[in-house]
Amino acid sequence: MPQPTVAVVGGGQLARMMQQAAIGLQVRLVALVESPTSSTAQVVPDARVGRADDVAALTALAHEADVLTFEHEHVPNAALAELRADGHPVEPGPEALVHAQDKLVMRRRLTELGVPCPRWRVAHSASDVAEFGDEVGWPVVVKTPRGGYDGKGVALVERADVSAGGPAGGAGLPFELDADHPLLLEERVPFTRELAALVARRPNGELRTWPVVETIQRGGVCAEVLSPAPDLNPTTARQAEGIARLVAEGLGVTGVLAVEMFLVESEGEPDRLLVNELAMRPHNSGHVTIDAHVTSQFEQHLRAVLDLPLGETAQRAPWAVMANLLGSELAEPSSSYATLLAELPAAKVHLYGKEVRPGRKLGHVTVVGDDLDVLRAQAARAIEILSGKAES
Numbered sequence: 001m002p003q004p005t006v007a008v009v010g011g012g013q014l015a016r017m018m019q020q021a022a023i024g025l026q027v028r029l030v031a032l033v034e035s036p037t038s039s040t041a042q043v044v045p046d047a048r049v050g051r052a053d054d055v056a057a058l059t060a061l062a063h064e065a066d067v068l069t070f071e072h073e074h075v076p077n078a079a080l081a082e083l084r085a086d087g088h089p090v091e092p093g094p095e096a097l098v099h100a101q102d103k104l105v106m107r108r109r110l111t112e113l114g115v116p117c118p119r120w121r122v123a124h125s126a127s128d129v130a131e132f133g134d135e136v137g138w139p140v141v142v143k144t145p146r147g148g149y150d151g152k153g154v155a156l157v158e159r160a161d162v163s164a165g166g167p168a169g170g171a172g173l174p175f176e177l178d179a180d181h182p183l184l185l186e187e188r189v190p191f192t193r194e195l196a197a198l199v200a201r202r203p204n205g206e207l208r209t210w211p212v213v214e215t216i217q218r219g220g221v222c223a224e225v226l227s228p229a230p231d232l233n234p235t236t237a238r239q240a241e242g243i244a245r246l247v248a249e250g251l252g253v254t255g256v257l258a259v260e261m262f263l264v265e266s267e268g269e270p271d272r273l274l275v276n277e278l279a280m281r282p283h284n285s286g287h288v289t290i291d292a293h294v295t296s297q298f299e300q301h302l303r304a305v306l307d308l309p310l311g312e313t314a315q316r317a318p319w320a321v322m323a324n325l326l327g328s329e330l331a332e333p334s335s336s337y338a339t340l341l342a343e344l345p346a347a348k349v350h351l352y353g354k355e356v357r358p359g360r361k362l363g364h365v366t367v368v369g370d371d372l373d374v375l376r377a378q379a380a381r382a383i384e385i386l387s388g389k390a391e392s
Contacts, residue, residue: 010071011038258283
């Protein structure tokens with residue numbers, strides 16, 4: 001069998017970790033990266049510097065590969081459609097990827113599919129915001145349809161912030177709002193936990209899901225992932241996996257899809273799941289699969305886009321905890337290895353080769369075992385050491 005080649009758009013940590021899986025499968029990875037010093041460029045020999053919206057660069061990359069895929073959604077959909085029309089496989093395809101690029105398109109389609117979502121509306125004016133908030137309750141969640149991630153492009157708006165009937169983009173609205181720049185409005189969901197269900201799908205329709213995880217956010221950024229989600233009703237877990245399958249099939253996804261959900265738990269009432277966001281690629285909530293599951297999300301994504309049989313997704317130990325390293329007081333977090341690896345020899349450390357900046361996602365640590373509380377303490381301790389905040 002000739003060595004397959006996969007082209008990936010993006011130079012961040014996701015493509016970097018995809019290379020680790022590609023090495024094991026003897027898949028050649030070529031990448032379009034933003035900088036010659038990016039996370040991916042440090043480990044992928046065939047890394048080309050270029051912009052994700054550069055049609056010529058995308059076309060040249062696609063010519064070299066059996067399939068073109070992505071580590072982020074910020075690519076021009078029209079260019080991807082042209083590539084596919086010219087015979088270049090693009091996975092996930094542009095008709096699927098648009099649902100991860102545009103939140104308004106996503107909400108419309110999920111509603112058509114019968115997927116449970118927060119109550120939502122399109123806003124073209126400040127008065128639309130006021131009307132929606134008066135209907136569903138304040139504050140309301142306001143989102144930019146495109147470009148938001150890790151808490152960016154999302155804001156809570158109070159009734160007092162909105163000048164109903166005033167000029168477009170009335171007082172207090174955080175984003176540009178007019179007829180050409182509508183916003184997505186959503187009710188503020190009184191959720192008790194946030195969950196993520198990951199699914200992989202190949203072009204022939206084969207699907208595999210991983211155990212549903214709980215994600216814990218700090219400052220709008222995922223800080224910790226618990227796998228499987230603790231104390232989750234088995235029926236609710238099956239429902240979450242079923243929703244992920246429905247979305248993957250309904251949108252025609254190829255590759256890994258992360259479905260982020262709100263869980264609303266009320267005493268005496270059935271659990272409610274509401275879909276919050278989609279990511280049509282490997283996702284932060286799936287990093288735990290590298291060390292805790294039979295097949296990682298990165299290997300599975302490569303298998304899926306190459307239309308190869310998908311791997312087993314069972315978890316190898318009862319519990320796994322992944323914690324993100326968000327900034328560090330150390331100029332180089334790896335300088336703490338002597339302390340960290342001596343104290344926590346079972347911890348699996350993944351650093352992304354990024355320059356240290358406050359709050360920046362620099363890496364993650366995963367621990368697996370039998371006691372969830374112990375694992376959470378170990379993961380927190382590992383992050384403390386890597387952050388340079390540990391007592392000597």
